[in-house]
Amino acid sequence: METLIEIQDMCKVYNPGENEVRALDHVDVTIKEKEFVAIIGHSGSGKSTLMNMLGCLDIPTSGSYFLHGKDVSALSDDELSDIRNIEIGFIFQGFNLIQNLTAYENVELPLIYRGLSKRERHELSIKALDKVGLAKRMTHKPAEMSGGQQQRVAIARAIAQAPPVILADEPTGNLDSASTREIMGILRELHEEGRTVILITHDDEIAAQAKRVIKIKDGKVEADFMREEL
8 A cells, every 4th residue: 555644853842942842852753555543532632733733734843754755744724725725624523503594505515616617516525315214304403303313414625626634523423322322333434445444543442443553642653553463
């Protein structure tokens, strides 16, 4: 498999000086295409900061981040925005749905920003909602749906234009056990179809469903292993 992500000697420092906080402290991580990776750590470990770097939502204080061989750590905000739009599908713990839009409209909205035609948007939105089992709920608004259904809408939005990378930040954190199983099943399916899935979690049971686990502690990589090694 080709190398998808390569992080070299990355640091992220907040409040430089006497009271500085090293959220990431000389981190090296390589992720290949089509991997299913869980990044696990307790609150304050640095895992969310690492997710922000991987998702081009923030830039490091020092070090390099190569995505598909391109150094993205020195790009402009507009260039980072383009990469987020094309390369990465985001799934967040809080769903981040727009409450006054239907499920269909929530999925379609990012496709409008990407300049797709109405027909293309329609086809991709319907296909994505069908994939997560919500074709019959597409006219419902978030308030009319369960937490699990809202997260499935968020997944449909993330996968509608088939980005190569799915970045899921605590995607089951607000869900009951049945909805958690549904969401993890969808993520496994996406991986089996050839997507790279990167899952951020504090939950050992969720992390155990990935093929590879990277443990973060105090801003450093504490462990990095394939699940078979256990």
